[in-house]
Amino acid sequence: MDFAAVLGISQEVFEFVLLPLIIFLARIIDVPLNTLRVIYMLQGKRGLSTALGFLEALIWLIAISQIMQHLSNPISYVAYAGGFAAGIYVGMGIEEKLAIGNIVIRIITQRNASKLLKALKSKDYKFTEVEAHGSKGEVSVIFVIAGRKQLHSLETLIKENNPKAFMTVEGVKSVKEFDEMMEAPIPKSFLKSPFLKVK
Structure with a gap:
């Protein structure tokens, strides 16, 4: 599917602006999910940790598949790494606020x-x-x-x-x-x- 055409924007804007932003946000979501999954897993909450693991893997696959389709775009690599780093920071903040266990x-x-x-x-x-x-x-x-x-x-x-x-x-x-x-x-x-x- 040509997402750029569907969204009514140029291919360049999609590839160098929107796509890196999507990848960045995806990593910010899936890394904290990993943090929460580990916490709930250590607490013995199998159902919740399993559901979080499913979401984490799904989001990660979406992000990595978009990078594989746009290997010539180095901005996507930076967005992926930046989202991962930001996700760790966000995950630690969430963990401190929840203070589970x-x-x-x-x-x-x-x-x-x-x-x-x-x-x-x-x-x-x-x-x-x-x-x-x-x-x-x-x-x-x-x-x-x-x-x-x-x-x-x-x-x-x-x-x-x-x-x-x-x-x-x-x-x-x-x-x-x-x-x-x-x-x-x-x-x-x-x-x-x-x-x-x-x-």
Whole structure:
């Protein structure tokens, strides 16, 4: 099909202006779809990740097929690469805004962490405290389960109540899985850190 004729524009305008723009926009759409697909796949949402994968592949095929039909047009290559780069930026922004999933925050602090524990309890956070021995003496390791959207508020709470605490953040597949693990003794591999030894 002659898209230039259908749209009522010259072949040059279509090939050097409209086509690169379409390719650029296609990449901006399909790269964030890839980001979301991976996120939902790691969350175990098979149906949604499969649907996103289908859309991602379809859009990519449309974009690459247009490039293959216009191999003499270097602007299409630039549009493809530029759209890919912009898509990564957009995808990261979407991922940050959605903040999908749950996290485990591991807090290593001095043994007397009562102020922090009281603050966590007052905000209804799920947490578990473990006694340990670090390179500088006795410490407490506090595990907190929360949604990723709560990370900023948790960081603020920790800084306000225990500013010298050491903190790491990890993803967790499901809250149920974490709860089941908290009911059993915490494995030493989960507590691994070069700075402490579990009693």
